Amino acid sequence: MPPKTRQKRINPAEIPIVLGEPVNYARAMINEVLRNLGYQRVFSAANANEIVEAMNVWHPRVVIMENLLPDMPGTELVHQFRREDIVPNRGVPVIMVTGDPRLETVQEARMAGVDEFAAKPISHAIIKERLDEVLLRPRPFIEGKHYVGPCRRRKRNIEYKGSLKRISDPLEVTVTAPDLTMNQRMLEQCAIRLAEIAKSIDPRDRGGVRTLYNTANEANEIARQIRDDALELATLCVARYIEGVGASGALQPSVISAHMNAIRLLLKHTSKESSERLEIAQGLQKIVKRKLREAA
DSSP, X not given: OOOOOOOOOOOGGGOOEEEEOSSHHHHHHHHHHHHXXXXXXXXXXXXXXXXXXXXXXXXXXXXXXXXXXXXXXXXXXXXXXXXXXXXXXXXXXXXXXXXXXXXXXXXXXXXXXXXXXXXXXXXXXXXXXXXXHHHHSOOOEEEOSSOEEEOOOOEEOTTOOSOOSSTXXXXXXXXXXXXXXXXXXXXXXXXXXXXXXXXXXXXXXXXXXXXXXXXXXXXXXXXXXXXXXXXXXXXXXHHHHHHHHGGGTOXXXXXXXXHHHHHHHHHHTTTSOHHHHHHHHHHHHHHHHHHHHHHO
16 A cells, blocks of 8 residues: 655744735735634735835745735736845745736736735635645746746646646646636626726717727636636627627617626526526627627
């Protein structure tokens, strides 16, 4: 019988964490969650300068930071200390939390060298999951020409037959696994934002319509990452509708609201039969086709 693999253990009370959050209430809430999880050595900072100072003083095992810092974006700060010797450990794991969970924000964070990402509001379970990931399953630190940070590959894919990118790559090349919970949260935020824009939009305002269209395309991109056929079709329908009628000034906010209600329903009932959920999206498709014919 092969020997059992020993589970890596940590003592949260001994792990120093720097928490960079400019909003007092949010900082207190995250601090409380960390202490409830047993992390007693939490050192707070309110801006980028204080984060760097705390990292130099306390030598944290993990940094948790908001992206929307008052003196510079969190992604810019991470990009800086991954490449420059301004902190003792350039490879320290970074968990980024933010109330701005747009797709481009996530992409910027990954390219900057952020280990984990979480959208606010942050739950007890999400904080624990992200901390377990960086402490119990740390990824190799990569220093390349165009990227410095944790290896962005996670899930092994034995079907991949392409060339290996690093000398240390195994025969089974790895690919990033989508974070389903985070993407669903991001899509929900997109739906809320679309509904809010639609309520106050002037259909003749080309700039407002363009913002609406870009947000709809963002939602569709997230739905594609989730690989949910119903959500992908629903978000594609709203993007096509805006594209088809936006230039004519005939955009109807009620149609956007109907789509957002349907998308939120699909997000809420992910456990329903796929055929039933797909019927909801196909209903939206019929509405859009009719509206486009009417506007032609």
